[in-house]
Amino acid sequence: MPDWNMLTLVGTDRPGIVSRVTRALYDIDCHLGEASMIRLGGSFTIMLMVRSHSAAPEILAVLTPLAEELGLRMHLDQLTGGLHQHLAPNFQVHVTGADRAGIVADVTDILSAHGFNILELESDVAGDLQHPIYLMHIQGFCAETLETLESALAPLVSQGVAVAVAPVDILIG
């Protein structure tokens, strides 16, 4: 019975990491599913669904020397889920403001109180060292109305945070 695992790798970025890791996985008959790789703070990060007939220790036995060679920290966690479990977002929330501690908690506390299920969250810090600007983009599903979410988030504006809520319209053609 094939099992899905979530492979997490973090380390100093360099060209060729994805190639080396995925080749090693292919060589032990692993199949790959959904993946998300991005540089965060200059570091390489990837989360990768890996399906294998091999047990986790066998996968780790192959990957550990490679991770050590590439200077990567690694986790392999068994998943109960699988492919084709996408949920469609119906709202997106854009947040921008002068960077300060607590913006994410403030925004997501409000969203959570309205049953907003965050499906994707991306954030970045722009500006410069003296004047950092925090930007966040959230997509998710909420059964409440656009107006309800807008009014719930409105108090954040007085704290210098710009918050824009918009529907996500998925065009099917």
Place this chain on the structure above:
Amino acid sequence: MAILDILKLPDPRLKRVAASVERFDDDLLAFLADLEATRLNGPAAVGIAATQVGRSQRIVIVDVSGRPKTPNHGHLVLINPDITHWDGSAIGREGCLSVPDYTGNVIRATSIHLKAQDAAGQILEFDMEGYEARAVQHELDHLDGLLFVDRVISRRTDLYRRKIYTH
């Protein structure tokens, strides 16, 4: 009327460039009825192209009139459609009957001028904007062998664009 089979990626017939319609006859009308029945049979599709059911002719149906607060021209049968002017650009999320279980962000023109023929061969012209313009661009891509997955941009692109604007 018949419900036609929807071709799914990676069927190579989806990559063909469709030929112009030359004959506006009963066969065309019968096909249009089948194509519309097939569109309505799917999951809330606002458009469908003939190439999606294996008929390589420049025929699409678009209807965004069921969407609230959306400027539209009603139910449109567009034969030999041609976009003659594009303006603006916006990111929107799209899916496709031919690509199940996947949606992605695509940049499309926000307004277009469209020329086409109707089911009788009469010339049609439209100025379209927003969601309807996006739907037409999505369907016309099918006629040129393009799927929205050929145009998908990174989910982070919108974030980057906003970041650029702050400088």
